[in-house]
Amino acid sequence: MATLKELSRMPELLSPGHRLCPGCGAPILVRLVLRAASEHGGVVAGVATGCLEVSTSIFPYTAWRCSFIHNAFENVAATISGVETAYKALKAKGKVEGNFKFVAFGGDGGTYDIGLQALSGALERGHDMVYICYDNEAYMNTGIQRSSSTPFAAHTTTCPVGKVRKGKTEFPKDLTGIVAAHRIPYVAQASISHWNDLYRKLQKAFSVEGPAFLNVLTPCTRGWRFPSDETVEMARLAVETCFWPLYEVEDGRWKVTFKPRQKKPLEEWVKRQGRFRHLLQPENRHLLEQAQAEVDKRWEELLARSE
Amino acid sequence: MSEELKGYRELPIGGLIVEPGNAVTYRTGTWRTFRPVWHEDKCIHCLFCWVYCPDAAVQVKDGKMTGFDYEHCKGCGICAHECPRDAITMEKE
Amino acid sequence: MAERMALTGNEAVAYAMMQINPDVVAAYPITPQTALMQKFADFVADGEVDTELVLVESEHSAMSAVVGAAAAGARAMTATAANGLALMWEILYIAASTRLPIVMPVVNRALSAPINILCDHSDTMGARDSGWIQLFSENAQEAYDNTIQAVRIAEHRDVLTPVMVTLDGFIISHGLEVVEVLDKEAVQDFVGEYEPAYTLLDPEHPITFGPIDFSDYYMEHKRSQVDGIEAARRVIPEVGREFGERFGRRYGMIEEYGTDGAEALLVALGSTAGSAKAVVDDMRERGLPVGLVKIRAFRPFPYEELREALGKARAVAVMDRSISFGAQAGPLAVEVRSALYGLSPPVRDYIYGLGGRNITLEEIGDILQEALEMAKTEEAEPLVKYVSVRE
Numbered sequence: 001m002a003t004l005k006e007l008s009r010m011p012e013l014l015s016p017g018h019r020l021c022p023g024c025g026a027p028i029l030v031r032l033v034l035r036a037a038s039e040h041g042g043v044v045a046g047v048a049t050g051c052l053e054v055s056t057s058i059f060p061y062t063a064w065r066c067s068f069i070h071n072a073f074e075n076v077a078a079t080i081s082g083v084e085t086a087y088k089a090l091k092a093k094g095k096v097e098g099n100f101k102f103v104a105f106g107g108d109g110g111t112y113d114i115g116l117q118a119l120s121g122a123l124e125r126g127h128d129m130v131y132i133c134y135d136n137e138a139y140m141n142t143g144i145q146r147s148s149s150t151p152f153a154a155h156t157t158t159c160p161v162g163k164v165r166k167g168k169t170e171f172p173k174d175l176t177g178i179v180a181a182h183r184i185p186y187v188a189q190a191s192i193s194h195w196n197d198l199y200r201k202l203q204k205a206f207s208v209e210g211p212a213f214l215n216v217l218t219p220c221t222r223g224w225r226f227p228s229d230e231t232v233e234m235a236r237l238a239v240e241t242c243f244w245p246l247y248e249v250e251d252g253r254w255k256v257t258f259k260p261r262q263k264k265p266l267e268e269w270v271k272r273q274g275r276f277r278h279l280l281q282p283e284n285r286h287l288l289e290q291a292q293a294e295v296d297k298r299w300e301e302l303l304a305r306s307e
Numbered sequence: 308m309s310e311e312l313k314g315y316r317e318l319p320i321g322g323l324i325v326e327p328g329n330a331v332t333y334r335t336g337t338w339r340t341f342r343p344v345w346h347e348d349k350c351i352h353c354l355f356c357w358v359y360c361p362d363a364a365v366q367v368k369d370g371k372m373t374g375f376d377y378e379h380c381k382g383c384g385i386c387a388h389e390c391p392r393d394a395i396t397m398e399k400e
Numbered sequence: 401m402a403e404r405m406a407l408t409g410n411e412a413v414a415y416a417m418m419q420i421n422p423d424v425v426a427a428y429p430i431t432p433q434t435a436l437m438q439k440f441a442d443f444v445a446d447g448e449v450d451t452e453l454v455l456v457e458s459e460h461s462a463m464s465a466v467v468g469a470a471a472a473g474a475r476a477m478t479a480t481a482a483n484g485l486a487l488m489w490e491i492l493y494i495a496a497s498t499r500l501p502i503v504m505p506v507v508n509r510a511l512s513a514p515i516n517i518l519c520d521h522s523d524t525m526g527a528r529d530s531g532w533i534q535l536f537s538e539n540a541q542e543a544y545d546n547t548i549q550a551v552r553i554a555e556h557r558d559v560l561t562p563v564m565v566t567l568d569g570f571i572i573s574h575g576l577e578v579v580e581v582l583d584k585e586a587v588q589d590f591v592g593e594y595e596p597a598y599t600l601l602d603p604e605h606p607i608t609f610g611p612i613d614f615s616d617y618y619m620e621h622k623r624s625q626v627d628g629i630e631a632a633r634r635v636i637p638e639v640g641r642e643f644g645e646r647f648g649r650r651y652g653m654i655e656e657y658g659t660d661g662a663e664a665l666l667v668a669l670g671s672t673a674g675s676a677k678a679v680v681d682d683m684r685e686r687g688l689p690v691g692l693v694k695i696r697a698f699r700p701f702p703y704e705e706l707r708e709a710l711g712k713a714r715a716v717a718v719m720d721r722s723i724s725f726g727a728q729a730g731p732l733a734v735e736v737r738s739a740l741y742g743l744s745p746p747v748r749d750y751i752y753g754l755g756g757r758n759i760t761l762e763e764i765g766d767i768l769q770e771a772l773e774m775a776k777t778e779e780a781e782p783l784v785k786y787v788s789v790r791e
Contacts, residue, residue: 004353004354004355004358005370008367008370012363015330015331015363016335016362017332017335018330019335021381022381022382022383023381023383023385027362028359028361031363056330058330059324060313060324060329062324062326062327063328063330063331065328192359228383228385229387229397230385230388231361231385232388233389
């Protein structure tokens with residue numbers, strides 16, 4: 001547990017002067033992650049290629065005040081596995097002092113898709129690390145291309161809305177569920193809008209021994225097409241429509257951590273974003289209905305398996 | 308933002324950057340079109356602005372909001388949008 | 401106590417690794433490397449090393465994990481072959497450009513397609529531009545010796561460049577030989593304690609590893625990287641000389657065998673050089689002026705040493721165990737011709753042994769006979785010949 005006042009007293013491990021877009025959701029998340037990690041000692045952050053990595057480490061500048069490693073796009077989980085293993089080996093020999101926490105950051109592209117193998121391997125091997133997926137629902141760094149996290153019917157540059165096709169034709173991959181199937185000690189889904197729930201989950205993740213994983217929604221003002229001051233609100237609406245439920249899986253026990261008082265219709269979220277603009281047209285109504293049906297289905301399934 | 312470009316012999320090996328957080332010398336404040344203006348009288352120091360700022364540009368001392376780091380604030384407006392007391396307004400730069 | 405043991409090449413390298421006792425090893429199986437890692441895993445299971453063994457889920461992750469471990473200041477190794485090396489190709493460049501002193505035995509095997517698990521050099525040749533130092537081994541003893549020396553070469557402060565130690569698939573990796581396994585303490589003393597140039601795990605000095613460059617800095621970073629591998633030209637023979645002084649077997653960039661008075665010289669890599677020595681012995685006994693230049697360090701390529709060794713020859717026959725498609729000749733021949741720029745002995749390339757196709761002593765003898773012919777006619781054409789290919 002921590003209050004904002006307490007958090008504000010902790011060192012800022014991601015400096016200002018990074019070049020993420022105004023209103024980017026990712027650094028809001030990173031600032032909290034690094035705090036939770038630093039409660040335990042030193043921090044090593046691995047970051048997959050993507051917006052976060054590129055914008056915070058433009059030579060000769062780095063916004064990282066803790067150690068940072070970028071290797072490639074698909075291998076942050078494998079890279080951090082190596083760092084963690086080195087720490088274990090060196091600590092046993094007395095060559096390294098102090099405690100360290102190891103956190104791997106990947107976007108949805110680098111986690112759901114190209115990074116899935118490395119993630120699965122690292123989780124299966126049981127490394128003592130935390131993997132944070134900052135999910136902005138597309139390959140944003142390369143200009144808004146479809147990932148397996150992109151919502152149904154969303155416009156991206158590789159599944160654009162045109163005369164014949166109307167955006168993504170698949171529903172998003174349930175990555176959090178896939179990770180939970182690895183039966184690691186702690187898995188959670190969170191949102192930057194619900195900072196308290198998020199921070200509590202981060203604290204749990206960094207406290208368990210073994211792998212922990214958080215999938216956190218970090219809206220992208222450019223890719224989702226909404227004004228830059230609405231980032232946190234877009235995350236909040238995703239939660240309140242149950243598109244992005246907040247839950248955790250602790251040693252295999254599923255628990256929803258936030259139930260909206262009034263489940264809002266998906267349209268409340270959809271209508272605020274340019275990438276869903278076409279869904280407001282009457283001829284595309286059926287797509288919105290399909291999307292709503294899937295959200296409802298997944299929400300019911302989640303409730304059924306939660307305590 | 309002019310800096311002298313270094314020759315290869317002056318660089319650390321392997322592309323390393325050995326000055327942690329030196330990005331703070333890069334003034335992203337020049338990106339702004341709108342700037343946040345703090346109305347202290349309305350502020351309840353909830354610190355939502357502080358936690359939701361992507362650029363850590365909200366200054367806090369001893370648990371109280373004290374103002375903005377205009378060297379780095381990009382003017383995104385999240386702070387104003389999230390403030391529960393309208394204690395921050397966005398004004399043309 | 402040094403001990404003479406009957407070991408396969410894979411086992412010999414596993415012994416070397418055991419004696420080096422690296423902090424971290426990542427392992428993924430691929431023929432013909434598999435038995436190497438299995439042997440090392442036995443050492444781990446018996447508590448004979450302190451190594452943390454990470455059984456990764458692919459070679460790409462093997463190299464990625466080793467990069468992470470090395471960046472965190474650990475002495476880290478992995479081993480692979482063929483398609484496994486090809487899979488880690490992206491990360492090889494990253495390991496070299498971030499100046500990590502990783503040592504990796506590579507058991508030379510053909511690249512697909514068609515899939516072929518037997519010996520050829522196409523795998524490591526495909527990585528010759530990656531920035532890694534590449535040392536070729538003639539036999540199991542050399543594979544063992546090279547692995548140990550590789551640690552000193554890679555970690556040398558002026559070098560700080562990863563090293564690939566190759567051994568021919570099946571021929572060396574699975575062939576049983578008598579290998580002198582050195583005393584463990586002596587090996588430990590030779591490789592010394594690893595003092596990383598930098599580490600992620602220094603809380604007083606956090607570092608950023610792997611930034612993005614734009615066109616303002618990338619060339620400078622690359623130019624800086626060149627200095628590292630170039631320093632190896634001096635360090636490889638230095639370490640080889642020290643190894644010789646301590647353990648009786650001295651190593652350099654190349655090895656000249658029977659080159660005195662030789663008019664026709666053969667240039668070869670790996671186990672074929674061993675076979676060629678037997679052919680050279682036999683032919684010289686019969687009064688034929690032939691010799692062999694064996695290349696040990698393929699990267700950095702020993703242009704000067706080769707120029708000196710080959711400059712006096714009247715003809716050069718190069719043996720390439722891989723093809724560089726679309727090039728004038730195989731990778732070794734192209735380098736040899738480049739080394740001889742300005743000098744003009746005829747140089748012919750013999751592409752042989754692909755996918756484990758056997759090369760016989762007789763065939764090597766024929767090549768040297770042709771080279772003697774070339775010395776008389778001064779005619780290199782055809783520039784490339786394929787040995788024992790059915791038309």
